[in-house]
Amino acid sequence: MARFVLKDTFYKKAKQEGFRARSAYKLQEIQNRFHSIKKGDRALDLGCAPGSWLQFLSEMVGEEGSVVGIDILPAPPLSAKNVTTIKADIRKTDIRGVLSEQAIDAFDVVTCDIAPNLSGIREVDDARIEELFGAVLQTVEAALKPGGHFIIKSFFTGIQKGIMEKLQKNFLKVSAYKPAASRSVSSEVYYICQGKR
Numbered sequence: 001m002a003r004f005v006l007k008d009t010f011y012k013k014a015k016q017e018g019f020r021a022r023s024a025y026k027l028q029e030i031q032n033r034f035h036s037i038k039k040g041d042r043a044l045d046l047g048c049a050p051g052s053w054l055q056f057l058s059e060m061v062g063e064e065g066s067v068v069g070i071d072i073l074p075a076p077p078l079s080a081k082n083v084t085t086i087k088a089d090i091r092k093t094d095i096r097g098v099l100s101e102q103a104i105d106a107f108d109v110v111t112c113d114i115a116p117n118l119s120g121i122r123e124v125d126d127a128r129i130e131e132l133f134g135a136v137l138q139t140v141e142a143a144l145k146p147g148g149h150f151i152i153k154s155f156f157t158g159i160q161k162g163i164m165e166k167l168q169k170n171f172l173k174v175s176a177y178k179p180a181a182s183r184s185v186s187s188e189v190y191y192i193c194q195g196k197r
């Protein structure tokens with residue numbers, strides 16, 4: 001029963017406050033705890049549609065900053081002037097081309113809320129997740145500045161341990177965090193990776 005109340009609360013709050021999805025509150029909680037996003041930052045959001053993280057990031061980085069969102073699905077345009085969206089599969093995105101279009105060497109922060117299409121067949125899903133995480137990590141490697149922060153959603157699967165190890169190799173500190181806005185029945189967890197090596 002409690003979880004339905006929770007779902008309803010965040011859903012209604014998102015509607016009232018004009019966020020496109022309740023997910024915005026997950027990123028807000030992460031930000032309140034880890035302070036990864038700063039005014040003036042250039043942020044990259046992977047798996048950005050429908051765009052509630054873009055809305056929150058846009059506010060956090062302010063007018064001096066900018067946000068680029070990438071999703072395989074189109075994200076409805078936002079009125080915020082500091083947000084650009086690109087419809088693309090992250091596995092096939094020319095991230096260096098994105099950097100050059102933005103006229104920057106690197107992003108200050110990368111967020112990733114990508115949810116892979118899962119089949120329910122463990123081996124198939126592990127392979128899909130591994131491929132997707134490989135592409136995301138390559139993107140981060142190429143596009144995040146040294147010292148930059150990375151926030152990524154993950155799921156408990158057979159390769160979970162491997163993901164954590166890869167992140168720890170690339171960042172000074174990695175914390176696993178489950179925001180209250182994340183449904184308690186969901187196995188989703190966020191990794192907050194601070195200080196790219």
Ligand SMILES: C[S@@+](CC[C@H](N)C(=O)[O-])C[C@H]1O[C@@H](n2cnc3c(N)ncnc32)[C@H](O)[C@@H]1O
Pocket residue numbers: 020021023024046047048049050051052053054070071072073088089090091113114115116117132
């Ligand atoms: C949970 S939604 C993201 C919600 C978003 N953070 C928000 O607040 O509105 C996950 C997104 O991952 C995207 N996605 C899945 N596979 C992808 C891929 N290979 N490349 C880019 N985006 C992908 C989906 O299209 C979906 O929009």
